[in-house]
Amino acid sequence: MENVIRPKIVISKCINLAKTRYDGGIIKDEFAEKLGKFVDYIPVCPEVEIGLGIPRDPIIILKSEKDRLLQQNTKRDLTNDMENFSVRFLTNLTDSVDGFLLKAKSPSCGVNDVNYYSSLETLNIIGKTSGMFARNVKLLFPNFPIESEKRLIDKGIKDLFLTKIFAFAHLRQLKEDLSKEKLLEFHSEYKLMLITYNQSNLRLLGKLLSNLNTLPLEQVYIIYADLFRKSFSKNASKGNNVNTLLHAFGYFKDRISPSEKAHFLDLVQDYLEGRVDRFSLIEILRNFSIRFNEQYLLKQRYLNPYPKELRFV
């Protein structure tokens, strides 16, 4: 089973794509470039979209009863323009996006690391906040992956982001050609992944699908999709991954040699102690699955969450 799904990702245009920054610059990001081979980007520069030129006076977020987005030198208030653009742009994206890759620290795009000012005169920084465009992204897409290029340097954050965008793209694709059989097949393919990330949601999803005839299918899909997306709110622990890996290993433990068994269990210990990542174990399980033609495991997305080429970028 290969990944042929292409997630749709909104990206800040100044990441690799155009010189739209306030100073006429562009950000070069290696990961975003590699990711671009496997996803369809939807580029946007909110500041250019609301009519600001390149280059332009920098803008800041000012804390007040209702926070303001202001141009530092001209004192021009851009709050309403940004709100209106963000809502219009994001509402049009419903059902056609799987995640967001936004520029860190920007008063428009920054996810959670934007300087928060108490006064335009003194430029006193009182903390960090989210950019005005990013606030609307979070509001309208609460369970979607929303990350900055800076946070995606972290291996764990990157792994969760990739897992989610490919799973959510698959979920979006399912809606385009929805049938009871396809929904059940989808659920079956994500069983090991759901056991690893959120066992209680797996139980709820299973319960929902056991009553498939009591609600219209479109309604079941909406409830399923919402719960499915909520299942990946945080990364799975090593302990949960080990439980899943050993569960999958159980399919083969009586069919392989003692030395193969010992090697796998050694690697589990190496994984627990940080000497190898979980993909070393996953590759062995994929190998056993091919050897013994274990179709259920070969179809499990847990063993193939995203393209191999993205594992080590």
Ligand code: SF4
């Ligand atoms: S951070 Fe966002 S608003 Fe700023 S230049 Fe990049 S895309 Fe445009």
